[in-house]
Amino acid sequence: MPRRPGIVPGVAEDLPWLGPTAVLVPVKAFGEAKGRLAPALPPDRRAELSRQMAAAVVAAAGPLPVAVVCDDREVAAWARRHGALVVWEPGRGLNGAVEAGVDRLREVGVQRCVVAHADLPRAAGLAALARGEGISLVPDRLRDGTNVISVATTAGFRFSYGPGSFARHLAEARRLGVAVTIVEDPLLAFDVDWPADLDALR
16 A cells, blocks of 8 residues: 655654644754754754753643654654654755644644644643634744744644744734734743753753
């Protein structure tokens, strides 16, 4: 039987029927993550920090099922060890990988998806965001980036991560004509991108 697109033998698997809600976590190869922390941390410590933060986000999803979208075999193996499913989407970039991941979850019965970045070391309570209607956005501390998005998998939402993404995601919700809720959550708003963030984390 032919496999679905995005399935690589030994790396990713056909997803089971997951139910109405799930959490999707895009995870970059640990060895390539958090390059902006290079002035403060050597490569091995950056990789370890990335693993720890991603583990915190996966744990914060409970009791919802979690899927990790990635294009790295080490990340895929790590995800399985942490009880997450794997969505294998190579060469798409962050926005393309997330959109493909949401599509895959819709195919297996997920009606609402909570997309959470993997660099939220204080993450908690992601499942609560799956209970809302419309689109929920959790901005970062500067209200510049978007750390978490809760959206219906059928909404056709166009993800636009990167600097200034919060404003773009607000505009996208308006384009769709969908009610948007801005969730000010200090735990989910705290991400780690720059050396100064490490001081706040400590």
